[in-house]
Amino acid sequence: MLLVVTYSRAARQTLRNVVRTYEETTVERLGRAALLAETELGALLALRLREKHDEDVLVERTGAFNEFADVPETVRTAATAYEARETPSLPYDAFAADRGHPTTDDLRERPL
Amino acid sequence: MRVTVDGRTRCRRAVDLRDAGVTPEMVLGAVRRDGPPESTAAVTVSCPAPGPVHDHVGHVGEGCGVDLRAALAAAARSRGAVAPQDERLAAVRADLAALDDTTPVSQSERAAARQAVASASDREAALAERVATLRGRLQALRERGEDTTAVERERSEALSTYATVKSERVAAEQRLARCREDARRHRAVGRERLRLEDAAANLARDARATLAERIEPTVERALQRLPGPSDADLRATNERDPVALALAVGRVARLRAPVVLAADRFPSPTAAARYLDAPVVEV
Numbered sequence: 001m002l003l004v005v006t007y008s009r010a011a012r013q014t015l016r017n018v019v020r021t022y023e024e025t026t027v028e029r030l031g032r033a034a035l036l037a038e039t040e041l042g043a044l045l046a047l048r049l050r051e052k053h054d055e056d057v058l059v060e061r062t063g064a065f066n067e068f069a070d071v072p073e074t075v076r077t078a079a080t081a082y083e084a085r086e087t088p089s090l091p092y093d094a095f096a097a098d099r100g101h102p103t104t105d106d107l108r109e110r111p112l
Numbered sequence: 113m114r115v116t117v118d119g120r121t122r123c124r125r126a127v128d129l130r131d132a133g134v135t136p137e138m139v140l141g142a143v144r145r146d147g148p149p150e151s152t153a154a155v156t157v158s159c160p161a162p163g164p165v166h167d168h169v170g171h172v173g174e175g176c177g178v179d180l181r182a183a184l185a186a187a188a189r190s191r192g193a194v195a196p197q198d199e200r201l202a203a204v205r206a207d208l209a210a211l212d213d214t215t216p217v218s219q220s221e222r223a224a225a226r227q228a229v230a231s232a233s234d235r236e237a238a239l240a241e242r243v244a245t246l247r248g249r250l251q252a253l254r255e256r257g258e259d260t261t262a263v264e265r266e267r268s269e270a271l272s273t274y275a276t277v278k279s280e281r282v283a284a285e286q287r288l289a290r291c292r293e294d295a296r297r298h299r300a301v302g303r304e305r306l307r308l309e310d311a312a313a314n315l316a317r318d319a320r321a322t323l324a325e326r327i328e329p330t331v332e333r334a335l336q337r338l339p340g341p342s343d344a345d346l347r348a349t350n351e352r353d354p355v356a357l358a359l360a361v362g363r364v365a366r367l368r369a370p371v372v373l374a375a376d377r378f379p380s381p382t383a384a385a386r387y388l389d390a391p392v393v394e395v
Contacts, residue, residue, distance in 0.1 A: 008306065054218055055216045
């Protein structure tokens with residue numbers, strides 16, 4: 001999908017008008033951002049916004065997230081184990097230190 | 113207040129211009145100082161400058177419905193009322209004014225920077241290849257014991273060009289990095305500006321609502337003092353009888369500039385001025 005994020009009132013208003021007019025091409029309306037369909041029409045709308053509002057619009061392309069292809073097993077295991085923990089009030093880093101999972105400090109700077 | 117029409121000047125609180133051949137718009141333009149220059153205007157008015165509430169109730173006539181909440185809030189402020197949100201609103205506006213407003217590098221400049229990096233990288237790669245080729249040729253010539261002078265010169269020229277292009281590529285990459293950082297900073301400021309603008313709009317709206325609600329009973333009492341039947345519901349009155357509503361708000365407001373009255377509600381402009389406690393020009 002195409003992610004469009006706006007950074008000014010004028011750009012935000014144009015985006016609102018666009019998603020209202022092109023409902024079928026709008027996957028999600030997120031206030032000052034929107035997800036547009038990955039079609040040439042979606043691209044046209046995104047580019048028109050950028051032409052009109054220049055640096056007040058950011059366009060990114062998202063991709064499907066496959067955690068088995070994209071994420072190390074240690075991280076997947078940590079997520080599953082933490083959500084299955086017995087003590088609901090236990091913060092993640094305490095849990096990780098106790099069970100030998102990577103801490104947030106370990107993970108923060110490592111790119112996917 | 114001094115009103116001049118057709119060379120005749122009237123100097124009093126209530127002026128009747130109903131047969132003077134002027135329209136409400138002409139008088140309003142004179143009062144609000146946004147009409148034609150005095151030398152060419154049909155009517156001139158000498159009076160204190162109108163305050164914000166005058167925008168809402170300064171012109172009373174058929175079809176002049178008011179934005180009720182805004183008019184009530186403006187009337188309250190004209191009497192010196194202060195909303196509990198005012199301090200916070202001033203702080204948010206100060207933060208907005210303090211935001212860094214420098215224009216960012218445009219997308220087209222960033223695209224040009226990307227192109228410069230790509231082109232310099234391509235040339236650098238081509239030159240690296242050429243240097244390597246010449247080194248190979250030099251090696252072959254030396255092994256055969258042949259004269260290497262010409263090729264040595266070529267190689268040293270190529271090396272020198274390579275060094276230049278390499279530093280161009282590095283400079284282009286630095287420029288691109290600065291552009292990207294600049295864009296990131298601009299987005300951060302934009303995000304903050306949006307947040308503050310939304311906060312200010314919400315606070316201003318809440319302030320208007322608070323001030324309007326507080327002054328409603330006073331306006332209802334003013335409505336009752338108007339000749340004719342009155343409806344306590346201000347919204348209903350605004351729909352059915354906007355002239356009455358505008359007059360009631362005008363009475364409650366502290367009006368400095370004259371009200372332009374284009375409705376038959378009072379027996380005379382003087383009676384209107386007495387009700388409104390403000391100068392009146394009836395048209």
